[in-house]
Amino acid sequence: MEVIREPAAMRSWSRRHRMAGRSIALVPTMGFLHEGHLSLISQARSCADITVVSIYVNPGQFSPSEDLSTYPSDVPGDLLKLSHTAIVDAVFCPPNLYDYQQRNNHAAEPSSGTTTKANDGRAAMISCIEEASSVEDDDDGSGHETWIRVEKLEQGLCGKSRPVFFRGVATVVAKLFHIVEPDVAIFGKKDYQQWRIICRMVRDLDFAVKIIGSEIIREPDGLALSSRNVRLSPEEREKALSINRSLLRAKDAAQSGQINCEELKSSVVQMITEAGGRIDYAEIVDQESLKPMEKIKSPVVICVAAWFGNVRLIDNMEVVL
Amino acid sequence: MEVIREPAAMRSWSRRHRMAGRSIALVPTMGFLHEGHLSLISQARSCADITVVSIYVNPGQFSPSEDLSTYPSDVPGDLLKLSHTAIVDAVFCPPNLYDYQQRNNHAAEPSSGTTTKANDGRAAMISCIEEASSVEDDDDGSGHETWIRVEKLEQGLCGKSRPVFFRGVATVVAKLFHIVEPDVAIFGKKDYQQWRIICRMVRDLDFAVKIIGSEIIREPDGLALSSRNVRLSPEEREKALSINRSLLRAKDAAQSGQINCEELKSSVVQMITEAGGRIDYAEIVDQESLKPMEKIKSPVVICVAAWFGNVRLIDNMEVVL
Numbered sequence: 263m264e265v266i267r268e269p270a271a272m273r274s275w276s277r278r279h280r281m282a283g284r285s286i287a288l289v290p291t292m293g294f295l296h297e298g299h300l301s302l303i304s305q306a307r308s309c310a311d312i313t314v315v316s317i318y319v320n321p322g323q324f325s326p327s328e329d330l331s332t333y334p335s336d337v338p339g340d341l342l343k344l345s346h347t348a349i350v351d352a353v354f355c356p357p358n359l360y361d362y363q364q365r366n367n368h369a370a371e372p373s374s375g376t377t378t379k380a381n382d383g384r385a386a387m388i389s390c391i392e393e394a395s396s397v398e399d400d401d402d403g404s405g406h407e408t409w410i411r412v413e414k415l416e417q418g419l420c421g422k423s424r425p426v427f428f429r430g431v432a433t434v435v436a437k438l439f440h441i442v443e444p445d446v447a448i449f450g451k452k453d454y455q456q457w458r459i460i461c462r463m464v465r466d467l468d469f470a471v472k473i474i475g476s477e478i479i480r481e482p483d484g485l486a487l488s489s490r491n492v493r494l495s496p497e498e499r500e501k502a503l504s505i506n507r508s509l510l511r512a513k514d515a516a517q518s519g520q521i522n523c524e525e526l527k528s529s530v531v532q533m534i535t536e537a538g539g540r541i542d543y544a545e546i547v548d549q550e551s552l553k554p555m556e557k558i559k560s561p562v563v564i565c566v567a568a569w570f571g572n573v574r575l576i577d578n579m580e581v582v583l
Numbered sequence: 584m585e586v587i588r589e590p591a592a593m594r595s596w597s598r599r600h601r602m603a604g605r606s607i608a609l610v611p612t613m614g615f616l617h618e619g620h621l622s623l624i625s626q627a628r629s630c631a632d633i634t635v636v637s638i639y640v641n642p643g644q645f646s647p648s649e650d651l652s653t654y655p656s657d658v659p660g661d662l663l664k665l666s667h668t669a670i671v672d673a674v675f676c677p678p679n680l681y682d683y684q685q686r687n688n689h690a691a692e693p694s695s696g697t698t699t700k701a702n703d704g705r706a707a708m709i710s711c712i713e714e715a716s717s718v719e720d721d722d723d724g725s726g727h728e729t730w731i732r733v734e735k736l737e738q739g740l741c742g743k744s745r746p747v748f749f750r751g752v753a754t755v756v757a758k759l760f761h762i763v764e765p766d767v768a769i770f771g772k773k774d775y776q777q778w779r780i781i782c783r784m785v786r787d788l789d790f791a792v793k794i795i796g797s798e799i800i801r802e803p804d805g806l807a808l809s810s811r812n813v814r815l816s817p818e819e820r821e822k823a824l825s826i827n828r829s830l831l832r833a834k835d836a837a838q839s840g841q842i843n844c845e846e847l848k849s850s851v852v853q854m855i856t857e858a859g860g861r862i863d864y865a866e867i868v869d870q871e872s873l874k875p876m877e878k879i880k881s882p883v884v885i886c887v888a889a890w891f892g893n894v895r896l897i898d899n900m901e902v903v904l
Contacts, residue, residue, distance in 0.1 A: 269789060281602070362786055403872025407735045408753075408787035413728045432729075433788070440789040465683055466729035467754070468590060468761040551724025 263345050264352045269365065269441045272354045276314070276443045284311035288444035288471075290435060293317040294334040295343050298479040298487035302448045305476050307349045310446050315344060316354040316438055322406075323430025334489050359437055360406040409433050412459045412466070415552055419455045419565050420576065423542050431456055432463050439471055447471050452478045452486050454563055454578045458552055478577070480506065486577045498570040504537030505566055509579040512564050516581050521558040534568050542567035542574065549580065558583055584666050585673045590686065590762045593675045597635070597764045605632035609765035609792075611756060614638040615655040616664050619800040619808035623769045626797050628670045631767050636665060637675040637759055643727075644751025655810050680758055681727040730754050733780045733787070736873055740776045740886050741897065744863050752777055753784050760792055768792050773799045773807050775884055775899045779873055799898070801827065807898045819891040825858030826887055830900040833885055837902050842879040855889050863888035863895065870901060879904055 266272045276286055287310035289302045299315075306313045317340055324330035337355060344350045358364060409429045416428035439447070449457045457475045464473055479487045484506035485499065494502060508530040515526060523546040530544045547554050549561045561582040568575060587593045597607055608631035610623045620636075627634045638661055645651035658676060665671045679685060730750045737749035760768070770778045778796045785794055800808045805827035806820065815823060829851040836847060844867040851865045868875050870882040879902060886899040 273791060359789070403735060403869070403874055406787050408731060408733045408784050410788075411730050411732060413730060414724060415728065437787075437789045440791060443791070463729050466727050466758075467731075468680075468758045470594060470761060470764070548724070553724055 263341075263350050265341060266352055266354050267356060269356055269359070272314075272352075272356075272441050273443060275352060279312050280443065285445040286310055286312045286314060286442065287446040287448065288438065288442045289313065289315045289448050290438050291315060291317055292319045292333065292489065293340050294336055294489040294492075295340045296487045296489065296491075298450060298452065300343070300347060301479045302450055302476050303344075303347060303350060305474065306446070306448045309448075309474065310444075312351045313349060314352045314354060314442055314444065315350050316356075316442065318354075318356055318359065318434070318438075320430055320434040321358075322360065322409075322434055323424075323427050325424065325426050328424070332493075334492055354438075354442060356441075359434065362404075362406070410436055410463060410467075412462050415455065415459045415462055418547065418552055418554070419543060419545055420567060421455070423567070428456070428459050432459055435460055436463070436467070436469075439469055444471055446474060448474045448476055450478065451475045451580075452488070452577065454565060455552060458550070484510075486575075488575060490573050490575065493573045494570060498573065501538040502568075502570045502575055504534045504539060505568060505575060505577045508533035509564055509566065509577060513579050513581050516558055516583065521583070523555050523557060523562075526558075526564070530564065530566060534566070539568040539570050542569065546581075584662075584671050586662060587673055587675050588677060590677060590680070593635075593673075593677075593762050594764060596673060600633050601764065606766040607631055607633045607635060607763070608767040608769065609759065609763045610634065610636045610769050611759050612636060612638055613640045613654065613810065614661050615657055615810040615813075616661045617808050617810065617812075619771060619773065621664070621668060622800045623771055623797050624665075624668060624671060626795065627767070627769045630769075630795065631765075633672045634670060635673045635675060635763055635765065636671050637677075637763065639675075639677055639680065639755070639759075641751055641755040642679070643681065643730075643755055644748050646745065646747050649745070653814075655813055675759075675763060677762075680755065683725075683727070731757055731784060731788075733783050736776065736780045736783055739868065739873055739875070740864060740866055741888060742776070744888070749777070749780050753780055756781055757784070757788070757790075760790055765792055767795060769795045769797055771799065772796045772901075773809070773898065775886060776873060779871070805831075807896070809896060811894050811896065814894045815891060819894065822859040823889075823891045823896055825855045825860060826889060826896060826898045829854035830885055830887065830898060834900050834902050837879055837904065842904070844876050844878060844883075847879075847885070851885065851887060855887070860889040860891050863890065867902075 266275060279286060287306035289306050291299050303313060303315060317337060319333055319335060321330055341353060344353055410432040411429050412432055421428055449460055451457055461473050464471055481487065483503055485491065485503055486506065511533065512526045512530050520526060527544045527546060531541050534541055544566045545554055546562050546564050549563050555562055558581065563578050563580045565578040566576065587596060600607060608627035610627050612620050624634060624636060638658060640654055640656060642651055662674060665674055731753040732750050733753055742749055770781055772778055782794050785792055802808065804824055806812065806824055807827065832854065833847045833851050841847060848865045848867060852862050855862055865887045866875055867883050867885050870884050876883055882903040884899050884901045888895060888897045
């Protein structure tokens with residue numbers, strides 16, 4: 263398993279494999295890998311000759327008030343886990359992908375290129391919001407300023423409380439696609455809106471990448487796997503089980519004939535609130551357009567975001583009647 | 584010279600050449616080709632093994648009040664000109680690149696793929712603005728909604744009077760890059776802001792495409808070549824010479840020691856206005872950041888947009904002291 267830090271080295275690596283006729287699957291991650299990620303990687307393995315995992319905590323998708331600085335990270339641990347799987351061919355751990363000056367300097371150093379030194383470059387990261395609001399006079403106009411917007415899909419659900427999140431996600435995924443040049447990329451359906459946004463971006467911008475959505479992986483007790491789960495206290499973790507339970511109950515109700523979305527949402531909100539969670543949103547939306555539904559007609563997905571202590575968790579469940 | 588209509592066929596064609604070790608240059612155009620385009624094509628030829636010219640009038644960059652419907656077009660004439668140059672390997676003439684339903688249908692037809700029938704699909708075009716403002720109820724949420732913004736560079740100069748122009752340009756260029764997968768792309772420096780925006784987009788999104796800016800080609804009397812020139816009356820055309828003359832005079836003045844940008848701009852505005860032109864803007868900006876300058880210090884470019892009758896012309900001149 264190769265560990266590659268420099269974008270230019272990553273692209274050369276991919277192109278060597280492509281020229282040899284091998285197809286490439288990419289699993290983009292923010293690291294702190296768990297079984298959910300390993301499931302994505304297994305799926306990648308089954309649909310391409312070569313598997314690349316990227317580990318990059320993307321500052322472009324965090325606003326200054328969010329948890330970039332406390333987002334869990336353990337690159338050495340991640341590399342160990344990945345090397346044990348024996349099915350990953352390369353790990354791409356770039357430094358700051360938005361600092362073009364630094365990247366040019368790196369490229370000029372003869373010692374750079376492929377390296378085994380892992381460093382997620384957290385110190386050099388700044389959020390896109392901080393950058394955008396920097397004092398005009400300090401700005402020589404040479405910074406990153408290109409953002410991809412998927413204008414309708416990014417608006418609802420997580421987009422309401424995280425206004426720069428999806429432009430950051432779409433932009434960094436485009437960057438990774440251009441660097442790794444995969445044939446296939448795997449995204450978890452736990453981040454349902456993210457998955458739909460990437461699918462739409464790929465279609466609208468004619469990317470030559472096939473997107474695969476992978477089912478949610480859960481703990482035996484139903485909690486959806488997330489890197490943020492480690493930040494839950496044992497008590498909060500117990501309360502957080504209400505998310506999955508409320509989704510299962512709503513799905514059962516729908517399949518038993520309750521197709522009024524207001525009623526279904528109320529029962530989800532009630533169950534999570536009673537357990538001690540603070541709801542960010544609970545929505546029932548069309549699976550393709552993510553538009554809120556009044557009654558369940560087309561295939562829908564019930565999406566929830568809720569806080570337990572200072573940890574925000576998301577989960578969802580598809581319902582097809 | 585092959586004429587290719589379908590995006591999938593175009594990408595396959597490029598990949599065949601790439602697998603054979605050939606490099607590819609792309610010259611994106613909106614057709615109605617003139618000597619300026621042919622100059623871009625010559626330059627493409629000198630920096631790659633294979634030359635692809637795209638002809639596509641991009642509805643995404645016109646607002647409803649602009650001249651999409653009257654933008655000059657002559658695809659058969661363009662193909663004839665290109666075949667005479669004997670240095671173009673393929674012409675990509677796609678139908679509507681934003682109608683994904685239609686494209687899927689095309690791809691499903693066994694007779695489609697590479698074809699010599701040229702059709703610019705004007706009837707199926709709608710501007711991005713019209714699409715965005717369509718009645719919500721008519722919108723099933725499946726339309727194009729992904730746009731690339733180069734947020735600071737797109738604001739000044741032409742961006743002021745054409746608010747959706749550069750997001751449309753950046754987006755269609757990304758689409759063309761993903762379809763044609765060139766190693767190099769050539770842009771004319773007559774569209775100076777466009778060229779800078781594409782350079783920045785390529786850097787910020789890590790496109791594996793080298794961008795080359797090609798010098799402005801002028802008529803013997805100094806008028807910058809443009810597809811829109813055919814819409815000038817002989818009288819308007821004579822008046823329009825004031826643009827290049829005013830730029831030359833300002834450049835001379837700067838090189839003789841006049842570095843006050845207000846003074847220089849005034850002389851440009853005065854000369855064009857006296858000739859009968861209506862100024863949209865006259866600006867002196869830094870060549871990289873496109874920020875307006877008060878005094879000429881760094882390398883600058885003097886940029887002008889002006890109306891003659893109902894034709895809007897742009898021109899510019901780089902000044903390095």
